[in-house]
Amino acid sequence: MKLLTTENFRHLKANWPQLLLLGMLVLLSLRLIVVVSSSPAGWRSFRNDWKVQILRLFDQPTSIGEETPAVQAEYWLDQINRIPSAQTDPQVALGAAWMLSNPQYGFLKRNIKSNQDLQERSKEIVFTYDQSQAEYRSICRAACLEQAAIATRLAPEDVDFWRQRALLLFAVREKSEREPYPEDWLQVLEDGAAHDPENALYDYLVALQYYQQSAEPEWDEEHRLTLKITNPQIYAQAEQRLQAGLKKPILDVGTITWTATLAFLKQTTLPLENQIKAAEERNASSPALSFVAQLSRWLLYACKSDLRQQKYDTVIKNADRELRIAEQLTGKQNFYEQTFFKFSFRTSGLGQLFKVLQLHPESFKPAEREELKQDLQQAWLQRNIFREAVDRYQKQKDEQPAVEVSPAVVLIDPSQRFIIYLLPLSLLLMLAGSLTGQPADNTAPRPGWWRTLFAWFTGVSLSLFIWGVIPADVLSKQLGNGLLLGLCWLSLILVLTVSLWLIRRQNNLSWWQLISLLLVLAVPVLLYFQFTSLLAFVEQNWIHASLALLIPVSLLLVVIYGVAVFIVIRFLRSSEQSARRKLTACGLVFLVTLLTVPTGAEVLRATLNPTELQTWFGREISVADADLSQALAAWIKQSQKQLPTWIWIYPQWTARHGEGFAVLLSLSILLIWSLLRWSRSPNDQQPGSADDSSRPSNWRAGVRLLRRSSLIALLVVTMVYLAALPSLIKAENRDHRKRYQALSDPFAPLQQVDQIKAEIKNDR
Numbered sequence: 001m002k003l004l005t006t007e008n009f010r011h012l013k014a015n016w017p018q019l020l021l022l023g024m025l026v027l028l029s030l031r032l033i034v035v036v037s038s039s040p041a042g043w044r045s046f047r048n049d050w051k052v053q054i055l056r057l058f059d060q061p062t063s064i065g066e067e068t069p070a071v072q073a074e075y076w077l078d079q080i081n082r083i084p085s086a087q088t089d090p091q092v093a094l095g096a097a098w099m100l101s102n103p104q105y106g107f108l109k110r111n112i113k114s115n116q117d118l119q120e121r122s123k124e125i126v127f128t129y130d131q132s133q134a135e136y137r138s139i140c141r142a143a144c145l146e147q148a149a150i151a152t153r154l155a156p157e158d159v160d161f162w163r164q165r166a167l168l169l170f171a172v173r174e175k176s177e178r179e180p181y182p183e184d185w186l187q188v189l190e191d192g193a194a195h196d197p198e199n200a201l202y203d204y205l206v207a208l209q210y211y212q213q214s215a216e217p218e219w220d221e222e223h224r225l226t227l228k229i230t231n232p233q234i235y236a237q238a239e240q241r242l243q244a245g246l247k248k249p250i251l252d253v254g255t256i257t258w259t260a261t262l263a264f265l266k267q268t269t270l271p272l273e274n275q276i277k278a279a280e281e282r283n284a285s286s287p288a289l290s291f292v293a294q295l296s297r298w299l300l301y302a303c304k305s306d307l308r309q310q311k312y313d314t315v316i317k318n319a320d321r322e323l324r325i326a327e328q329l330t331g332k333q334n335f336y337e338q339t340f341f342k343f344s345f346r347t348s349g350l351g352q353l354f355k356v357l358q359l360h361p362e363s364f365k366p367a368e369r370e371e372l373k374q375d376l377q378q379a380w381l382q383r384n385i386f387r388e389a390v391d392r393y394q395k396q397k398d399e400q401p402a403v404e405v406s407p408a409v410v411l412i413d414p415s416q417r418f419i420i421y422l423l424p425l426s427l428l429l430m431l432a433g434s435l436t437g438q439p440a441d442n443t444a445p446r447p448g449w450w451r452t453l454f455a456w457f458t459g460v461s462l463s464l465f466i467w468g469v470i471p472a473d474v475l476s477k478q479l480g481n482g483l484l485l486g487l488c489w490l491s492l493i494l495v496l497t498v499s500l501w502l503i504r505r506q507n508n509l510s511w512w513q514l515i516s517l518l519l520v521l522a523v524p525v526l527l528y529f530q531f532t533s534l535l536a537f538v539e540q541n542w543i544h545a546s547l548a549l550l551i552p553v554s555l556l557l558v559v560i561y562g563v564a565v566f567i568v569i570r571f572l573r574s575s576e577q578s579a580r581r582k583l584t585a586c587g588l589v590f591l592v593t594l595l596t597v598p599t600g601a602e603v604l605r606a607t608l609n610p611t612e613l614q615t616w617f618g619r620e621i622s623v624a625d626a627d628l629s630q631a632l633a634a635w636i637k638q639s640q641k642q643l644p645t646w647i648w649i650y651p652q653w654t655a656r657h658g659e660g661f662a663v664l665l666s667l668s669i670l671l672i673w674s675l676l677r678w679s680r681s682p683n684d685q686q687p688g689s690a691d692d693s694s695r696p697s698n699w700r701a702g703v704r705l706l707r708r709s710s711l712i713a714l715l716v717v718t719m720v721y722l723a724a725l726p727s728l729i730k731a732e733n734r735d736h737r738k739r740y741q742a743l744s745d746p747f748a749p750l751q752q753v754d755q756i757k758a759e760i761k762n763d764r
Helices: 006-014 016-038 042-057 069-082 090-099 106-111 115-119 123-154 159-169 185-195 201-214 232-246 257-265 272-280 285-308 312-328 341-359 366-399 407-436 448-469 477-507 511-528 532-543 547-572 577-608 610-617 645-655 658-680 698-744 748-763
Strands: 215-219 225-229
Touching: 016 042, 016 698, 042 272, 042 407, 069 090, 069 123, 090 123, 090 159, 090 257, 123 159, 123 185, 159 185, 159 201, 159 285, 185 201, 201 215, 201 232, 201 285, 215 285, 225 285, 232 312, 257 272, 257 698, 272 698, 285 312, 285 341, 312 341, 341 366, 366 748, 407 645, 407 658, 407 698, 448 477, 448 645, 448 658, 448 698, 477 658, 645 658, 658 698, 698 748
Parallel strands: none
Antiparallel strands: 215 225
């Protein structure tokens, strides 16, 4: 028996395009499976990407970082209870403590709705930030300190864990309302000092607590500072602990925050991208810098107050303390080596000594005076070189794109969104086609590839213009409103005219009869919508609804309309067609009136008041929506940067589900165009012509047309998605490795800064 007969070969030859597409789909799918399986992120991230897109469709938070602080707190507490190593592994326990120290702030991005908000943080946002942090800490504070204690109990000889525990003990924003510290805070710091005896961190933290309880700065009317000692006994204890810390060789808080956090996050259910993002948002630098800033401010206030009172010996003493702290901050693996404080403490201390030299030269020997001037000049030179090097490094970093932007990356997000809309729609149309039956022969002319392409191009373009260009304020409001009103009137008139024309050809009615019938049937519809409650219901659930609700409701109305047409045509096949046709025409025109009159009233009201158009666009756009596009991430990495208005077109479009509107509009254009062509074709080529037993009806032909077009569109976007996704995954893998290395080695930027410093010195 031959495997390939002449008939089979002829069949394969006739269907070679379908076989070629099927083969390409199989190859692209296999390629995707190999790439995803070998990716560090794996299938978890792949599933999460689709989950995120579906959640965005319903305007839901897409990650735990976008949830409210209370929800985040409950999630992390639950994760810790589910992870046994959080009680047995010191690094995992410390990472859990840092995740409980402060929330992620993805939810705050929804409060930023324009370029101006990107540049200026309002007081409301700052208040929300403090409030969210306080809410989160009220739930997680005790568990956070307990996890830090577990880490030190499991590894008591590792000084890094004691340093991190001390930092977590005071990890509160300086300007926020202070929470009461745990009763054993002093004992925790004493234990830390016992296990880490060469580190001044614990003595300085104790000294600062005593200082804040015993002294406060005061300014007179001429803005002259006096450090008022409110409790001399406690202030003496602060001085004692400060002096004890000065005798120790180093001041360091460690840099294991991010590696410990990653160790914990690996045990959670988060995908890799969210793990890295959560680790990057740990604010270990904030309390570490805040603590040293408070120490610097204390000594600065003391120097200014004593200098005003001409206590030059005390000024010299505190200035020497600043110089000593600058030495303690210096070290190859010291956290503060990469900060500005090692220079600011030195310039501040030398600056205070220079002021004493100017006011009371007798405090220094002649040789000391010249040495002081040279040291101060050299300190300022080093400080300026470091600042310039950091500025150059930051500039080089800003010039590099945050993500790799390529055509493949740009195509992924829209193709994925179109798949979400087209897949259920195609299944629905296939089901509708099976219910209506498949005719033996189809004589209806097909629209052809160019008409299909034109319909989809027009639908997507109109959708992008209405839901992207206009809300993004690319055009002036006056011009945008005018164009939008023109489109609304054109669409309304076109739908009404085409519907009446098709009814006229089907039922052999004159135009004046149809128009008269339309006017008569418009009266009860208008009266019907005079009821405020009913009108409000229709506006809320259809006209003013979001596209996520507008699209299914509109599709439901179209289906009802189509079913009515199908039933009427079945009636037309019976006897006494003239009477039934009049009845059918009345019903069809009534449906057209019901669909168009309320919408027409809205368009008329918007014409009289163009600002009414603003209510048609739903919710405002936010910075969170800007993350929908991988390509836009490179533009939005700097909050102070003025973004061009066109950059908001795609986020506006996707935030309002413009892809669904594009699908609905494209298929509507194609269907209306095909119905017009069928109505102009000879009777023997019309889908619903006289020989009803062998030719499909308009309903069947329309469903078949929509099904074919949606399946082709689904096939195209699926192939684009399958072809582009591996490139995106590889780019994400490179980005993940880069960010992971940055978290694992926080001193890597310092090496580049040192190279730039060497270049600056050579230039000078």
